Amino acid sequence: DGGITQSPKYLFRKEGQNVTLSCEQNLNHDAMYWYRQDPGQGLRLIYYSQIVNDFQKGDIAEGYSVSREKKESFPLTVTSAQKNPTAFYLCASTLGGGVLTFGAGSRLTVL
Amino acid sequence: QQQVKQSPQSLIVQKGGISIINCAYENTAFDYFPWYQQFPGKGPALLIAIRPDVSEKKEGRFTISFNKSAKQFSLHIMDSQPGDSATYFCAASLTGNQFYFGTGTSLTVIP
Numbered sequence: 372d373g374g375i376t377q378s379p380k381y382l383f384r385k386e387g388q389n390v391t392l393s394c395e396q397n398l399n400h401d402a403m404y405w406y407r408q409d410p411g412q413g414l415r416l417i418y419y420s421q422i423v424n425d426f427q428k429g430d431i432a433e434g435y436s437v438s439r440e441k442k443e444s445f446p447l448t449v450t451s452a453q454k455n456p457t458a459f460y461l462c463a464s465t466l467g468g469g470v471l472t473f474g475a476g477s478r479l480t481v482l
Numbered sequence: 483q484q485q486v487k488q489s490p491q492s493l494i495v496q497k498g499g500i501s502i503i504n505c506a507y508e509n510t511a512f513d514y515f516p517w518y519q520q521f522p523g524k525g526p527a528l529l530i531a532i533r534p535d536v537s538e539k540k541e542g543r544f545t546i547s548f549n550k551s552a553k554q555f556s557l558h559i560m561d562s563q564p565g566d567s568a569t570y571f572c573a574a575s576l577t578g579n580q581f582y583f584g585t586g587t588s589l590t591v592i593p
Contacts, residue, residue, distance in 0.1 A: 375525075402579045411491070413571065413585035414526075421579065461525050469514030469575035473525030 373398045375474035377462050382479045384449070384456065392447045392477045394462035401466065403445040407431060408459040408476075417460075420445055449479060457481045485509060486574050488584025495591050501559040503587045505572035508553065512574040512582075517546065517557050520569045520586075529570070530557070562591045 375396045384390045396403065405417040416429030420439040434453025439445055445464075449456045459478050463471040487506045495501045505515075516531035532539045532546045532555065539546045545558040559566055572584040 377525075404581075411585070413488075414583045416581075463525075465579055467578035469578050470516055470528055470531065471518075471526075471573075471581060473518075473527065475525045476523070478523075 375462055375464060375472060377460075377474035377477050380475065380477060382477060384479060384481050386481060387451045389448055389450050390479065392449070392460055392462075392479070394445045394447065394474060395443055396445075396462075396464045396472075396474075397443060398464055398466070398472060399442070400464035400472070401442070402464060403439070404463045404465075404471065405429075405435070405437065405445070405447045406461040406463065408461055414461065417447065455481075484585070485582035486572060486584045488572050488587060490587060491585070492588045493590070495562045495589065497562065497564060497591055497593050499562050499591075501557075501562045501566065501589055501591070503557045503570055503572070503589070504554065505556065505584050506552075506554045507574050507582075509574070509576070509582075510553070512576055514575040514578070515546070515548065515555050516573050516575065517544075518571040518573065520571065522568075526571055559589075562589075564591045564593050567591050 378393045402421050404419040406414040415431050418437040420426035436448045461476050462474040517529045518526035519529040520526040530541050530544050543560045548555045569586045571586050574582045
């Protein structure tokens with residue numbers, strides 16, 4: 372079945388560590404996105420990529436980095452510069468047409 | 483600036499009742515308005531969507547009402563069921579690959 376796979380589902384990070392969240396899609400979608408979700412704040416865009424080897428900052432990119440070396444993959448690195456990284460992270464993709472397909476999410480907790 | 487404003491933040495409805503969630507937008511260039519349903523610990527999933535040239539769309543118990551002149555749209559859930567308890571997000575899309583989300587409504591349907 373086509374879809375978006377995010378891993379790991381749960382991740383714990385010590386302060387000062389970088390962690391990478393994986394996002395893989397087999398939908399042949401061109402555009403991919405990373406959102407952060409905090410209680411009561413909806414979905415906030417971190418980074419997005421319309422094509423391979425190109426990506427743009429979203430509204431809250433500080434402390435995060437991404438790469439897009441393959442169409443299927445869009446990993447997100449949460450760096451030590453992100454001061455409050457505990458959140459639910461959602462990866463999504465689209466073929467265009469106004470509809471996003473989301474992964475199941477990754478929950479990051481800072482110890 | 484919040485491009486899409488959603489209300490209420492939370493909603494409690496009796497089983498069998500009607501749940502109504504409202505959204506308003508500013509940018510008249512938005513060309514697609516999807517609603518997403520999210521269960522705890524899961525990624526959002528597309529529920530129903532509408533284009534601005536249509537005033538109403540119904541799929542089963544779910545209906546979108548769209549008022550282009552008022553720049554408002556709403557989700558109506560008829561005969562609400564406990565299984566409908568989830569967080570609902572309205573969204574607006576621009577050119578098929580730019581997305582703006584409301585802050586979400588937590589719906590609880592009481593048996």
